[in-house]
Amino acid sequence: MTQRATGSFKGWLYGSGVMLLCVWVLLPIGLIGLGAFGGRPAVYQWPKTLMPASLSLDQLAVFF
Amino acid sequence: MAAITIEGVSKRFGAAMALEQLDLNVADGEFVALLGPSGCGKTTLLRIIAGLETRSSGRVLIGDRDVSDLPPAERGLAMVFQNYAVFPHLTVFENVAFGLRMQKRDEATIRRQVNRAADLLQIGPYLDRYPAKLSGGQRQRVAVARALAVEPAVLLMDEPLSNLDALLRLEMRAELKSVLKEAGTTTLYVTHDQTEAMGLADRIAVMHKGVIEQIDTPTRIYSKPSSTFVGGFVGSPPMNFLKLEAKNGVLACEGFSMPLAHDGPVLLGFRGEDVRLVDASQGLAFAVRVVEPMGSHLLLTGQVGGERIRVVAAPQAEIASGMTLGLQLDAARVVVMDTQTGKAL
Amino acid sequence: MPTSRWLPYLLIAPASVFLAVFFAVPLVQTIVLSFDGGTAGFFGNYQRMLGDLNFNVSLRNTFMLVLTVVPLQMMLAIGMGLMLQKMQRGRDVVLWIWTIPLGVSDLAAGLVWLAILQNTGYLNTFLFHLGVIDGPTAWLNSETPVTLFIAVAVAEIWRSTAVVLVIIVAGLQLIPKEFGEAAEIFGASPWQKLTRVTLPMLKPSLQSALILRTVLAFEVFAAVYAIGGRNIPVLVGEAYVWQRDNQNYSVAAAYAVLIMVISLAATAVYLRLLREKPEARA
């Protein structure tokens, strides 16, 4: 019984560690990915919002 | 020293049952071999006893202690692995001392016990070497010495000889037997090699599909198998089975009859070396197909009725393939099995 | 059997020629260029390098970055590797996610963290909503060297831990599980199992990872440049500036040679410190 209880606590600890590290890797990429659609104003937008205030595809035009 | 008691242990991997309601008692100081083909669950059982695998139900007791939920280290046992698992970065001495160091024993005790285990296994000269410089057999000795150095109540061995070549295996087998006899440790030994099991064990538990088919002394396992599986798995050549019809309390065939309290079809099992070869006119007609001279004996493969039979003849007997011989059975040395269940009647 | 004797040499010839042409020749050219002092004598370029006002700063910054980033990411990668080993389900997905930064170039990684850490970045927005700060706050200029250093270190750890992780995961997979089980049976605690069994047996992988990461860390540049501009000079950055802005290729070559010497020295130190005991080699 005790072993099972500590086991599940450990499992929970492991799970949250893994999740935390996934967030650590993915969050910066997600933010820059969203930011890329904000165009130039998004760089200096304050305070930042998760979705940029003015969405545009201008930055992608660079590739064409 | 302690006995091992296993009560109703089951192990489920998803939908598959690896072990089914298994009971087993190993007496204090006894050497029991778990014998069976690969996938029969013997290693799983050993790992559950060691605490390396969780069980789905049941209890494991060592001595009087229920160790079912204890971590491996607290169960008072030691283990020898198939691939030895001798730490390559530690000297032989440190390998043997590993368990003692984990127990935080004082240096003098460690030295004494390591030396004793090393003497027992004759690895004294190699104590300062690293495992990479040792042969397979020497590494095996280190693994056993490491296990014995902690003076465990119970020793678990998982196919410890299977990575050695044939000659070395024979040598180590004899040595293991004497060392373990001297140490007097309760031992559970997993193997798929019947000769190993026969040679080493006080008792053999034959496992098949997650259950123990039979547990008995090597002699009785050999001569009185409790099922067609055991008879077929143990012994070389395997036991022969003939399909016969029992009638009116008697089981009889050409040149053979015995009383049997069972009517209907049965399987008559006999060992190839337990028959007498006689003239074709007496006994069961045996058509010899293949003759293999094995040195100590001749191995004959042929047919009785429609069934394949293997028997053993004296090495100097003049028998050639194509001959027909007579087989005479000894009622004291046969077993009778149910055709449906395959169990002894 | 002359053909079979020459065959191996024949087979490695293309690779050798490739290395010679595209690696050895430029290397020698760089070394020669670094001693091509013109008026200032044989060591003139090295004297200019040593006398430059950014030299000591960049040397110190580079070493501090290596000494901070490499141990932290080794620990992080070992932790991640052990977590992966423990996992039963979803292991592949998690490994895939954790190695995503492998595909991000160092400059892009620098820009990613710049977007987070700059004045009007996401971090400040977050702190602003928490009420910790009341407006855009600068963390990345020459007056905030500590936070600037931390930012660069974080970006480097984020970007390049995956390389170490991949090497360590491969190394862990090479250790049969019986070793850990044996340690467990003989009474080792999880920590003892890690320090007495897993890490020593992982030594070859750790050595490769350390050498690779240290050498690359001494070459740190793009991420630093993206986040800190020239506020946090590093050796490769100085080489770049001498080459591109100051247009003095000889001093840039001197920096390049210095970086190479430091990298070689670090490799030698690791090979020596982590050398397996001779008896242990099979």
Next chain:
Amino acid sequence: MAKAQDLIFLSTQLRPIDEAQKVRDVILKGAPKTSYVVDEPSPFTVRMKAEVEANKHTISLVGALHGELQPLLPMGALEPIDDVAASLKDRGIPAGLMDLGKLGTGKQMYIPWMQATYVMVVNKKALPFLPAGADVNALTYQQLAEWGKTMNEKTGQRRLGFPAGPKGLFARFLQGNLYPSYTASMVTEFRSAEAETMWNDFKAVWAQSNPNSTSYDFMQEPLMAGEVLVAWDHIARVKDALQQAPNDYLVVAPPAGPKGRSYMPVIAGLAIAKGAPDRKGAAELIMHLTKPETQLITASEVGFFPVVNATLPANLSPGVKLLAEGVAKTQTAKDAVVALLPVGLGDKGGEFNKVYVDTFQRIVLRNEPVRATLDAQADVMRSIMAATKAPCWAPDKASEGACPVK
């Protein structure tokens, strides 16, 4: 992308992606078919050199600053174009500018293309904080420092800004604006007592400058973000801010020191590469780019001003109009002093800039003693001058041989 048969026009100017796009789409409209290719100054020099050495020519026309074209002359990469100059006579390019294009030879080596200078951009929000009695069009460095201090006190942030980042043109500020304003010299008086005063004054200015200044490359960005209210930069690098919100800004002349209000005109020229695959097309392209209409389009699209006699039209976009006024104010200030871009330094231009930036770093950022630093850096300057044998240029007095450092 570049097609083999197109004439290749390689430029170190108008490099940023949207400016290059404007060149391709608008400025080159109606010109012979051209691929417009840009490169940074140092790879540009390397490429030109490589073409000469390999004797394999792809580039026909080059556009670069005066100082970038000059090193091409000794390597034999430029074609004399007196014939083109002759056909341009009626364009009204000032003779002084045309003379610069001879690069000290008897022949025309390049045709002036466009010009610019460095100005101060002031956000109108900063005006209330001006020191009493200060004229925003005639500031001194002390007043600038005081102004910055008031802004810092009133807004809680340091609001002056300089492009001292890796790609910023801060060295030009030190060479062309600050030094001559205090010493009437760029090189000769490098370690003079006036220079000492200058650095001490500038420390006060820097103390009120945004700490991110060492990261700024183009000042239009911090201006638009509102991070900086008063900024110095090249006109092409503030244009976006002015065009986005022309009503928010003033463009004024940079501050003055005891020796006047120095400014640095920037001249870009067009030259034909020796061995050009299409010399005729290149000459036609020069004719196109120096047409008054094209020059006006250039001014309104990219913020570089005409070298020809072309009156800016009244319907100019408000941002460009602001710039034009700023340039005019700078050039016509009654205490104006002209400081030319360095000439004759060849590939030591980078190291020359480094002397100023290093001096700034040591004195201002690292707070090293002014006198000792100036003495040490003067030695470096002397060795550069000795190595290049470059004679003095304005505002330093002409010298025989290498320009001396007193």
